Amino acid sequence: MLLPKFDYNAPATLDESCQMMASYGDRAKLLAGGTDLLIALKKKTLTPTQVVALDRIDEIKGFCSDQDGLFLGSRTTAAEIAESDLGPAGRVLSQAAAQVGSPLIRNLATIGGNLATAMPAADMAPPLLALQASVVLQRVGDQREVLLSDFFISPGEQVMLPEEIMSMIVLPRLPEGCGGAFEKLGVRKALERSIVSVAAVISMADDGHTIQGARIALGAVAPTPMLALDAAAGLSGKKATAKNFAAAGKIAAQEANPRGLRTSAVYSRLMVEQLTIRALTRAYEATKL
Amino acid sequence: MPKKQFDVLNTRAPRVDAAIKATGKAQYADDLNRSGQLYGAILQSPVAHALIKNIDTSRAERLPGVKAVITAKDVGLTKYGVSPARYDETLFAHDKVRYIGDEIAAVAAVDLDTAQAALDLIKVEYEELPIVLTADEALAEDAPQLHDDYPGNISAEVHQEFGDTAAAFKECDFIHTHKLVNKRQDGGFIEPHACIAEYDHANRLTLHTSTQVSHYVQRTVAMMTGIPIGRVRIVRPCVGGGFGPKCEATPLELSACFLAIKTGCPVKIVYSREQVFLHSRARHQFYHEMTTGFKKDGTIMALAHKCTLDGGAYSSFGIATVYYAGSLLGAPYRLPNMKYDGIRVYTNKPACGAQRGHGGVAARACFEQQLDIIAEELKIDPIELRNMNMMETGDTTCNALNMSSLGMKESLEAVKKGSNWKKKKGKLPAGKGIGAACGFFVSGAGYPIYRSDTFHSTAEIKVAEDGGTIILRSGIAEIGQGANTMVAMIAAEALGIPLADVRVDSGDTDYSVDLGAYSSRQTLMSGHATKDAAENIKAQILAVVADKFGMEVKNLDIKKGFIKVKGRKKLDFAKFREYYHKEHRGWSGMPEGDELSFTEAARLAFLEKGTIVGTGKYKPPILGGKFKGAAVGTSPAYGGSAQVVEVTVDRETGKITVDAMTDAHDCGLAINKTMVEGQMQGSLSMGLGEALFEEVKFDEKGKLLTSSIGEYRLATALDMPNIDTIVIESNEPNGPFGAKEVGEGAIMPTIPAILNAVYDATGVRITELPLTPERVLLALKKGAEAGKTA
């Protein structure tokens, strides 16, 4: 398979790249790590005449934090996220990033690309959903912030306009006593698309036993990464016990909407239940750290 | 038996190609370029079964940059394949396509973009036919037929009985029937097939190609093109793995040859990964059903075995595969009565062929589980049951395979000890399990693929005229397994010189006849031919030395690069050394000391006789039974292996983790211990992949779904546990220096050992591969409902 012909653009600033995207419109595609895009180009499922590379734009690399939260550049790689200490809440994201593909893939794959591709099994989506993240979308003369829970539409589709560039992912500061965990089930131990993935984030009341709030997000079991809202709501005010976690697992399994493509829907739901229990259990452990 | 002392063999010498591979200088077929070369591309059918109504290539031919378009009209309808008894392919489909991927035309153009654009301009009109995708569908009464010549979609059928199974079953105390189905597997080698063909004005064709079998490719190319075989030269560059699917002439190679002939330009063609899957010729899907009978004391009495192979659209190696699936159960256990009914069917999918452990892997996986089932029934330790029934050196199987050496008991003992079996079997915590299995494999097919008295391997050694080195020329296939190192070590040992003084040039049909890298044959067969050639050289050189210095040859020997003298008489070579020094005035590193060096002796031989060349040859003696199909399974020697695997089964997700593998393999003399271990490790990883992950999938229209190694899941480094490899060295009388196979036999026990360990962990037998989490979990749930779970 050969790459189709296209012009390669390498703007040095975000402004410049926005200008380019504005003038090229849907004839252009942004290139971050290329681990999704190059496959689509080779398979000719995407046929842009312009490719706009983001790798020279330093403004959208790396991360910083302040009182309001954590700001992750969209061009930050999975390897960087996996190896960085993003604080107690960000750990769930690091865990997910560490399970993307293989070392070679993680060195290239970016968080922005992972979200923009909008695959149901994107591993960094569930933790970000559970962390109430939003994304900052940039275009000439305009910028908007979209909650990640409003971002995905269907497999491969999200709300971005052709001329928009995702510059940043914003994670609001979480209350003290929060913990999170990510669980991924694949057939192999590496280079594996998730059969099911679950991220859970919980915050505890001062007593250390009562759950103040929980967020549970599921990957690969619906047309888009999704929040298991009922399962999470059911935990609020409850004690962090195996029984309550098991009940949450059952509800999450019902909330999931697997299409039965790679594994049967029955199995997917069973795994949502199991992985939810495991993620909650580990998230609770993490609150004690 | 006291072990022989070797100077070169039985060491961990670095591979002779280590440096070029480590530094990236090794050249593979796609690295080769010729000035003025064209790029080829092949048009493949988008439908699984259809009549071809018309092929219009005119628009493609008119595309600027296109130099040739060929179809069946240009290349003819000569049938070819692997076994002459089953030539059922033409290079290009002309009346009918039989799978998505069937070749229809090929194009040569100035670049690959143009060649591929030209493919889109070829118009083919199809009249689609109903398709068969499974063995059951193929065998159904009104099934659509793939080949007029093979009614009922039956590509090959085998019915054999050794002993009297019906009578034996009557004497049995326990009879058990077990089934197993595996999935179509892919070789998963790193380097996709690639080749470059050149044709000159003297009607000579040279093909550089990524193949395991230069010799068979040469014959097929000669047959298909009509060019006399002496003018067809096949050269194998470095090859990035084969595992079986590179064991036959491919449409890629034949297309490149025809395009080179037509254009007069060099033509390169490379398969994409998807085309590798479409060409396939890898492991079949096997449906096994085995009924085994035992005495109360654990004696195996009889096996009745039925097997159906889903073969895909053409025969490829299939006729041998269907025989191997039966014959390889004849050993390593004493099995006096064996009945086998095998059938290979055509389906509208890429053709299956040979892959590591040819024909025997799924059969072994089924049979070794049965042994565990019976052992449990009889309350005998599974290793003990195997030991009780194990053959010994000198035994002959009911299907006439002779175990001229067999280190099976030693292998079994070694893995029992190495895995700490006694402490673990039956004593592991819930969710953990341990399992054992054995296997064995041929050390080279006893007969060539076409009927012939040909030597299976010949070799030529030329001594460099300056005397310092030898050049070994051989047709062997170095495909990454270390064949060049193996022959270099054998030549060095047999001649008595350091390994560094041997240079190997191999894989060229101009050098010698060698049937290639399949059926684990090269160490034994090419090793023999090499040894023969080296001994010939040694005799020639010692004859000159003896003559020159008035000695008897029988009192002379060569060791570590020096001439050794037995008896009291001294070699008076002072004059010759003086001459030699004069001949090399101004040179450094001249021979000193009181022994005549090989370099001086070889120089002397050149001065007396001209260039010294020696040849060697090998073909197996007449072996095995006389019954129909006896040729498949017959070998001069057999390698054996035993394995213990430990697993953890996550009972909530069904996910299996292989925690440890202990493997012992009897390879006769280990020519190179590191390379033996490499083959063991590679076999285990391929077996683990087949057991847990691998499956080539198609949609309901016969379209390949797993067209990349992202979709097709090979075991990754993280999935492999550390492996304890234990090399068992028997002394094989039919092998060169006592050596035999390790390349394929080592894969045999892996799958059943994993299956037996999963049973040990869960109490549930799973009869379908691969053991994906979903399949395992559903089996556990079923088991729990039946009240079986441990």
Ligand SMILES: Cc1cc2nc3c(=O)[nH]c(=O)nc-3n(C[C@H](O)[C@H](O)[C@H](O)COP(=O)(O)OP(=O)(O)OC[C@H]3O[C@@H](n4cnc5c(N)ncnc54)[C@H](O)[C@@H]3O)c2cc1C
């Ligand atoms: C072998 C392999 C294994 C993989 N394993 C996993 C896995 O385990 N888990 C997983 O989740 N994924 C996996 N992937 C998918 C892929 O690596 C990830 O989705 C990755 O995060 C994509 O990021 P990228 O930077 O490579 O994106 P690219 O390929 O560069 O881009 C992907 C898409 O996003 C768009 N895009 C990129 N950046 C931006 C931006 N800043 N603003 C707007 N649009 C943008 C591009 O235009 C393109 O359409 C795997 C891929 C491969 C090839």
